Amino acid sequence: MSTQATARRTVVRDEQSVLAPLERARGSLRNVAIARAFLLFVAVSAIAWVLVTIVTFLMSRSSEAGFTAPGPLLLLALIPALAVAAASLSRELPRLTRERVALWVEEHNPLDFALVTAADSRAGAAERLGPRLTGIPWNDLLRQAARRRLFRPAVAALLGVAAAFLVPVALTSIVTVSIAGVAGTSAMVEPVRPTSGPLAGIRATVTPPAYSGVAASTLNDPASIAALVGSRLVVGGRLSTELDVSALLGDRTLPVAMDGGSWTTRITMPNAPALVKLGAGDAERMVLLLPQPDSVPVVVLSAAVADTVLREPRGMIQLEANARDDLGLASARWEWIVTTGGGEQFQARSGTLGDVQLRGARTAELRNSLDVSSLSVIPGDVIHVRATATDRNNIGGPGVGTSETRTIRIARPDEYDSLTIEGVAPPPADSALLSQRMILLRTERLVARMARMQRQAVVDSSRSLADDQATLRRRVGRLVYQKLGEDEDAEHSHFPGDGHDHGEEQRLDPADILARADAATGSGVPEVLDFEGDETPVVAINRPLLEAYNHMWDAGRALEIADPEGAVPPMRLALEAIQRAREAERYYMRGRPPRVVVDIAAARQEGKSTGTGSLRVPLGADDPGAAARVARLERAAILAMRNPAAAADSLIVLQLEVMSHGDLAAALGEASNLIRAGESAGTAMARARRLASPGGVRRSPLSAWRGW
């Protein structure tokens, strides 16, 4: 260490010792500045709080709303206070440099600028001026400075705090006086129902259940008391006269304890709103009890995110859930149920996992892993998992909250390759797909070889392929028409101009076919399918099949005219369309029960609901006199040829006997008149004959052939 450095260090130490009081004074002034800023903060915040209270009071008066102290608005009051404090600090602290503090000391205790010179490090005269700096009354200077700088802010802070306490009380008393004035006015016209009677000024102490952790509170002169169910309420007051107080909760009389001039009654907050009727002498008062139920915990499952199917009964499943409660949680856990079996035989076992005690925490997170293999499940079993949480409600609880349930099913070996419940037959279009691909391959081979083949051989091969294509087209057509509800062989509903016109048979153009396909599949129906479901849950299956069908027609025509090269593009289009139809066919509805349509009319034995049967006219009773009348009529007809007058009389007699048969009587009367007049009576006699025999005319059998 050099002598020069040692000397420099000694000088610095001397300088520090000389200026140490100055540095202490500087620190004290800095503290004074901070204290001043704090006092300004308190003063401004208190004044702002008072202003906010007054403004709120004025607004409540103008809007006739109830006045309450604006607690949350205190935050607004802090903003200007912080600004003032920050401004004060930013103004004061930068000024407190050593030189300026020295100048301030010299201003109050002149030293001919010895202190300023000593404080100037550039002068390097601190050691030399040290003896002149003794005797400075540092403490007196600092006390004076503190008094000067802090007095006014301290007074302002005190006044502000006092105002902050006093103004709300004063405003509340103004409101109370105002309400009392209104009550006094109404008392002029209404029966006495004052708040100043013997039951005025009651106090209610509310002690919430211990589990809630909420502190007891006191209400002055309440009209209603809102508290947790099970809270203990002590309602009481003072009486100026010798009266007994009665209390009724609904129909139940509550015991009232009288102690000198005061009375109290104890109530447990019920589950439902109730009215407490208080009585003292002629005065009555009612207090409404408003129970606040304790909410059950809310549990939200976040993992596993969805139900799932496991291929094998092993593995870990991550479980996550959040729980929250308004007053505090007691415990949380995972619940699982494993169901085994099927059909009518099911067994279930259950258990819990990850039980945690939460000791009143408002929120909790549950994170656990479920080891599937530990549950000893087998294929076909279903695991149901959910999170549950309980609160600490020991009054009406505990409240139990549960999350959504996740089900994890263990797949059976026979369902590995399918998502459907029932094994389904492969769609019929699959075989068409293979066949179309084979025809396409064969056609492409023919196209590749045809340059080296004889023309006739090409024609023969092409027509052979055309036959195969036509066979396949008919198979696809059967699929289409089955879905359209037509006869399987209804392919003969051709399109105009397709070259297969069969005269007058029904024709369908492609637009008709597609419209019917839409109707069959429901794809063109604007409304949603109803709950009864559609026979074909596959949407638009017919459209690609119809496209394939049409392309097959094109390919077949090209092959018929020995143009295999022209048949390849439509074949590829047909193949693509079949593939689309096949994919559409892969959709199956899950859980679809058998659809049984009940024949309501048949169940009610009402016969068919459609069609009208011919009316059956019941046969009349046999008329034993009919045959005799017919015989008499025939005899009269024979007699008419010999003795018309006698025949006419016979007919009149017969007419009289059958007067109850109006038509027959009329016919007989007409016939008799004609015979009597000598005219032809054949028609009238024939009608009478027909009417005389209700069962119809019985004709004699034809006579045997007797030859020419």
Next chain:
Amino acid sequence: MSRFVFATAQYQSGNWDSAPLVPPNIIDTLAQYTSLDLAPVGAIVPLGSPSLLNFPFVFLTGHLPVRFTDQERSMLQRFVERGGFLFVDDHNHDIDGAFHKTAVEEIERAIGPLRNLPNNHRLYNCFFEFPDGPPTTGHELNGWGDNLVHEHLLATMHGDRIAVLYSNKDYSSEWNFHPRTKRFLSVDPTRFAVNVIVHALTR
């Protein structure tokens, strides 16, 4: 007045479709014994769907645990508040079974407590007379499930009306056969369903 549609509740958990032939069978029974205007096919209604409110009567059954979603619970509450009648039958016929324990828990959580329904309730004589209360099922007599003959049905009351009727008697098995089979039975076991539905529609 619209047709009565027998609705089966489709809930997300469990196997809601465990008794697929009950609806047509009950519809057939209603057609035989009553003059109700009936839809010939039952409906399947998701329990969490607003369309639940289109049906005055909903049937719910299954073997597996029942866990209603919040949506299902909320919709069920609306259904009951609007006068709906939910008939729940335990297809397990086992009071210690998963369906019973979970379904009762869910119903009590969503609607209210289940209590024994007195056997002289109007339900038992509003159409056919069942003086001894709910008819016994073959599964109870055979000692299957919990090996009990349940004396009462359970019900959650909404005011003075039944909001939820709960059965441990496994009517789902008793009634789960094709309507045509009924002609071979000396006593039609589905008659009680007429009482349940007539009561649901006329209370």
